[in-house]
Amino acid sequence: MSTEKPYPFAPGEWLPPLSRVFNYVNTLRDEALNGSPYSKDQPHSLDPKVKYPKVITDFRDLVKSDPGLEELSKKMFEEIPRFENDPTKFYNVRSFDEALMIFNIILFQSPSVMTLNSGLSGITVPFNAVLNWPANTPSGNEFFLNEGVNEKIKDIVNQWGAFLQSPASRAHLNTSDNGGWFSPAYVKRMKDYAQWDGPIEELYVCDPTIDYWGFASWDAFFVRRFRPGRRPVQDKDEPGIYIVSPCEAGPQVEEGKQYPEDVRTKGNVQARDTFWLKGQPYSIFDMLNYDGLSRRFVFGTVYQGWLSSACYHRWHAPISGTIKKVALIPGTYYSTVMSHNYPEPDPSGPNLSQLYLTSVATRALIFIEADYQPLGLVCFIAIGMNEISSCEVIVKEGSRVNKGDEIGMFHMGGSAFCLLFENGVNLKFEPLPDIPSNPHKLFKLNSRLATVIT
Known part of the structure; x- marks a missing residue:
């Protein structure tokens, strides 16, 4: 399957085409490993000199304290097929610790719209973009069914949710073609899904004359309301x-x-x-x-x-x-x-x-x-x-x-x-x-x- 095309079965369009996802994840990995003295084609561990958020270190401590989980956390990355001849079109994250280092960036990163050729989507599930590949291995199947693992993931997601409910998350609530949720392309996408032909501000409660279209956070935009009378029961x-x-x-x-x-x-x-x-x-x-x-x-x-x-x-x-x-x-x-x-x-x-x-x-x-x-x-x-x-x-x-x-x-x-x-x-x-x-x-x-x- 070409990585340049949308998925053959992608009802919710939660992620853009694969090549865009790989570029997103691999760019975050490069940022996380910036300054590392070790080769990028080798698995990295958390830098002991860096102060990571507690939700990150707690997850790592859980895995490191359980020999079974630690083994699964290693094997699920080793079991991912690698295409070394074309690293730009495949997943390059090499270890569980590297995934956590990327999480540390995502936790405070504003969601944005991403485009590639005919594909357009917001990466509204960035952790999934990182974990989907190890999760689809035999060891990943077992790892992600573990109750303790899911409790730690919940803690990480909750911290990310707190960021999304803060004003700091609004960076891309604008009309920019470079990531904006009110860019012409994404407004068209919202209107197409809503089967709506008029201005977007006449469908949803929002105001293009106000900064960030009047939303207090990215989450407020996400749970936006319809204008009164737009979806009545007939x-x-x-x-x-x-x-x-x-x-x-x-x-x-x-x-x-x-x-x-x-x-x-x-x-x-x-x-x-x-x-x-x-x-x-x-x-x-x-x-x-x-x-x-x-x-x-x-x-x-x-x-x-x-x-x-x-x-x-x-x-x-x-x-x-x-x-x-x-x-x-x-x-x-x-x-x-x-x-x-x-x-x-x-x-x-x-x-x-x-x-x-x-x-x-x-x-x-x-x-x-x-x-x-x-x-x-x-x-x-x-x-x-x-x-x-x-x-x-x-x-x-x-x-x-x-x-x-x-x-x-x-x-x-x-x-x-x-x-x-x-x-x-x-x-x-x-x-x-x-x-x-x-x-x-x-x-x-x-x-x-x-x-x-x-």
Whole structure:
């Protein structure tokens, strides 16, 4: 596969084309190793004379104190194939310590938009750009399932999140063609995903006449709101038989399958299942962390959607009803399906492991008891992927929501969600919007997604 082209399967466009990713990571490595007396083609260790943030040294101390983890941390970099004849087009990070040295730069680096030929994306998952390659090795599979490893990664991501919520993160909230989130090219990308033809400031709450377009931080830009009235629930979709899209998102099905005929329905969604190499079955008990309400969804229906990094990232109620329960489930950050490891790794970590991530990634569960009795209980699952793991829920158990009310949001990147419906609820899913001039066929927030067939 050419590194100059976008990935063949990259729904969320969380990273630009591979050559741009490699250049980004390798440039950071060069910066981290600047001044080192050792050859750049050799693995480096953390410089004892440098004072690194505690989240970095804590992660290294965990790995160094555990012989098993230390061995995995070495082997996962050794198992990456190297193309020495063309180092500019492949991943050059040589060791776990080098990855930590790059993290030290990323922690205080403002996200920017990156372009290459026809490819355009923000690197909203920079840690994934560094870790995707060791994570796709046999040793990486084992390393990134370790609970202690995921706790330390969480600490690093949380510190990065604090930076993204500070004014210092706004450096690229401008119209510059060199990294600006309001550059003409990226504004077009946001408008295409939103199926919007007017000025961007008439779609989102922002002001081009104010510094940084009026945003207090990069995160504030990321969780930007639509202008009031831009995504209402239509009167024709108010009756309880209609489910609306809780996110600005496209449908996700297994690789090689088709929407809407291959949405997972009764008979296929098991209580428990084994994640075999080529398949990614939905396992209700794992998805819902063995919650007591899990059995109500066995043999039911699972709809999964994906969000682009250029999309709106708040969630809204797909139905009217009462919040029966809310739960936040910690999970893994860089675990992927083994069938997508080397020799042909998933070029963007989460892309080819979407169904698998519903059971292992950090996620938020919101159970809603529907006003419309034939629907019963519906569960919305917000799925955090890689460093995109901050799922903020803004509703509480016992509160009432109307269809279209805001219920939470993602922070720090694109992500995915699921809707779970009980066994016995028959649904007809809507076809995707057909817009010949727009390749991004997503359901608009609060637009009709499915109909209950009684």
